[in-house]
Amino acid sequence: MIKNDLKKQINKHIEKMSNPLSEMADKIFDYAEMGFQEYKSSALLCHWLETRGFKVMRGICGLDTAFRATYEFGKDGPSIGLLCEYDALPIGHACGHHLQGPVMLAVADALKNIVFDTPFKLIVYGTPAEEGLQGKARMLEKGCFKDMDVALMVHAADYTTVDVKSLAGARLDVKFKGVAAHQSLAPELSRDALDGLILAFQGIEFLRGHIKDDVRLFYGIKDCIGMPSNQDQTKAEGYVVFRTYHSGDVGELEKRIANIFKGAALMTGTEVEIVKSHEMVGKLPSHILNKLILDNAEALSAPQILRPYRQKTGSTDFAFVSRQVPSAVCRVAFVPEGTPSHSKAFLEAGKSQRAHEAILLGAKIIAAVVVDLIYNPETFQAVLQEHQRIKAEEQKLSSASFQVS
C-alpha cells in the first residue's frame, strides 16, 4: 500500500476512537495518581490493551504500576517502543501525563489493525513515576527497554515541537552534626550544625559566579532540631539540586559542591554526611526521529509548530532511555504559547477540547513516524547509525571533560 494512503487510513481509525480516548484521558486526569501509586490509571490502560488483543504483562520490573504490551506482525521487523507516563503532580495532572496513554494506545491499535504488508513489532511500555522518581531509570536497571530498536513518546506542551537536550544532574542530601553545650556557660564547647549548613549555602552562592551559564542550583533546609535558646543546633539537614545540559560536567560539579559542604564543616567544627540521589543523565538526541516527527506534524497542520527545536528543557527520566536506543518525544500544543507546565493553567486545560484534540493529533504524528520507519529500511538504519555516532561522541566528550577537571 502507498505510504500516504496508509497514513490516511490510520488517521481515520484514530479519529473513530476519539470519544473513548477522551474519556480515558479524563478518567486518568481525575484519578490524579502520583508516582508509583498509579494503580487505577495503569489498570485502565492495561485493560484496554488486553481487550484489543495485545499481550499485556502487568507489574513488570518489580514495579506494580509498570506494564508492557506487545503485538508482532511477521518476523524480524523493526521493534518500535511506544512509551507512556501517567503519574500526576501533587496539584494533579499539571504536566499533561494523562494524555500520553490514550495517544500511545491509539497508535498501537491503529497500526495493529491497518498495517498488514510489512513486518513490525510494537511494544507499549507503561512507565510510572516520571516526576522526580525516575521510574524509567529503575525499569532500565531491571533490564527493560532492551527489546526495542527505537523509543517514541508524546508530551503535552505549549508548542508542537521536539527536544534536542535535557538537563543532567543530581541531588545531594546533607546532614550536619554539631556538639551541644550551654551557649552562655560553655560556648567554647558547642558546635552549631546550622552554622555549617548556612555557611555551605553561602559557599554555593559564591560558586554561582564560577560555573557555566547553563548550571542550575537550588538548595533548601529539610530539618533542624529545635533546641532551647541557650543551646546550639546539633542537627541540621538540607539538600542541593544541581543541573546542567553538559552531562560530562556532572562529576566535576558534584565534587565542587561536596567540597563546599566539607569546607563548611571544617570551618564550623561540625561533621557532615553527604548522600547522592536522583541522578539524571542528559538526553541524547535523535535528529532523524526529530525531523520525522516535525515533518509529519507539519503535514498534519499541527498548531503552534516551533522550529528550530525547543531549547529550554528540564530533566526527564526518558533521557536514560535515549542512551539505550534512539529516542524522541513529540511535544503537542494544547495550551497557548508560553503557558508553563506544572502550572494552574496547564492543569485547568487538562480536560479541554484542545487536550482531546491533542490526543488525536499526537497519535496521528507518532503513527506516521512509525509508518516512515517500518516502510523505509534506509531511514530506520540511518536512525540506528546516528545513535551510535552520537553516543560515541558524547562518551569522548565526557571523558575529555573529566580529564580537564
Ligand SMILES: [Zn+2]
Ligand atoms: Zn511531564
